[in-house]
Amino acid sequence: MLQGKDIIVFANEWGRHPSSCQHLMTQLLEANRILWVNTIGMRRPKLSLYDIKRAAGKILSWVKPKTANPVEIPKHLNVISPLMIPYNDIAPIRRINRQNVISAVHAASRELGFRDPILVTAVPLVADYVGDLGESLCVYYCMDDYAEWPGAAKEMLQELELDLVRKADVVVAVSDRLVEMKKPLNPATHLLTHGVDVEHFASAQQVTGADVRINYPSPVLGYYGLIDERTDQAMLVDVLAAKPDWTMVFIGNARVSLESLERFPNFHHIGPVPYDELPFYAAGFDVAIIPYILNELSMSINPLKLKEYLATGVPVVSTPLPEAVRLSDWIHVADSAESFISSVEAALHEPRDTESLMRFLQSEAWSAKAETLSQIISSALPDSSGRK
Structure with missing residues (x-):
């Protein structure tokens, strides 16, 4: 060092x-x-x-x-x-x-x-x-x-x-x-x-009861971070319409209108929360999502939340960003509303090799x-x- x-x-x-x-x-x-x-x-x-x-x-x-x-x-x-x-x-x-x-x-x-x-x-x-x-x-x-x-x-x-x-x-x-x-x-x-700050985000696995900051009907599809033009709202509209019994929660600043999403009663937008409190919110996710459009910008980004999500112990579904594909041993990758729904369903029911995942994250x-x-x-x- x-x-x-x-x-x-x-x-x-x-x-x-x-x-x-x-x-x-x-x-x-x-x-x-x-x-x-x-x-x-x-x-x-x-x-x-x-x-x-x-x-x-x-x-x-x-x-x-x-x-x-x-x-x-x-x-x-x-x-x-x-x-x-x-x-x-x-x-x-x-x-x-x-x-x-x-x-x-x-x-x-x-x-x-x-x-x-x-x-x-x-x-x-x-x-x-x-x-x-x-x-x-x-x-x-x-x-x-x-x-x-x-x-x-x-x-x-x-x-x-x-x-x-x-x-x-x-x-x-x-x-x-x-x-x-x-x-x-x-x-x-x-x-x-x-x-990734492994210890910080892994603390979500220990959060229970009243300390969980999200209290919506399960399954909860959660996202945190900036909400802007990268977000594939068209795909999310299809997911919300097809799965009215799923709850979608977005946490963070919105730089674009969310009107197309907010017309669904199963969509909820929470403003930005302090970094220190993110594990208390992530503990309420059943699946963490990264629904970005594929374009010139997203093809080169490496979202910080990829490994942060993984450290929470929550299954992750992402559109096929190259850096998500790189982690496809741990992340479900989906390129359409239909495959996104299928991936969420698989993530909700699959067994998790948490021990191997945490060893990998410690190295990162x-x-x-x-x-x-x-x-x-x-x-x-x-x-x-x-x-x-």
Whole structure:
């Protein structure tokens, strides 16, 4: 594991529902110092309740950072939120953002006494800052095909990511598809699939009685996470109509209208819940589902919830995302409403080899992933003579 290093990380806000980048960096905090730079999103903001709330949170983080981020900050971690204006695809705004970010990072680095920091970024916009932050190494941690995100400034993100992949000393990608896309541009591209907090999610297996937060008629098909354009609502409508005795529960922020689903009495939408409480909700699932549409974005994603679901001990049914197919020894894969229904029925009645599954998940823990990342970074760091 890396030790005694100074690390600058660009990612989504620390303290929100933790991303894979946050999970990995948490593992490195014990022996390293980290400056975490909260960044703006990569979608163009809309006049939606979701985006208005997110914008308000961003503004508060600039004006009153301690109020905006009330979560406890671990030892060896420092968090900053440089002033960044959305619409980075407008050239003058992009220049202002660049100046603000570089100045804020330099000021924080000086205050902390950082020396030759390692730069780790989970967002393509950092392409504008590479080489100007005093870093000894740049690592691009690629979690998605960002240009394919709904509402993304596609051309700008394609330009930024291409630039970042070429500038980075190391690229680490979370799926085979992403590795295939990045490796021709940067041979130092490595696969590092998502890990899982096994103990946290396995605690769902011990939750009983009144501690279970979902109380709907069984069988309950459960989903948690962002609900957006990736969700195959047409397929879910067919499932709800065909199985009125099944209950479908979605937990999380909805970025799209759920009107087509909410007209069914057996569909229920719960707002976002804290990460720490997810096992209490998952304990009420009979089957956990990932009903994503297959498109350019979903073909490259590796949903964090795949292994989290598995750790709860609940059977899982997913549409055939490549990363779900990779785990088909443990996950049912279905490509239509009919096969989805059949897979749920099979999952409800099949015996579960929980012991083998938990052994597999222990090998996929975040500590193991952080060790692999440390090895990748260490092998790329300059030696005392300045050579890589």
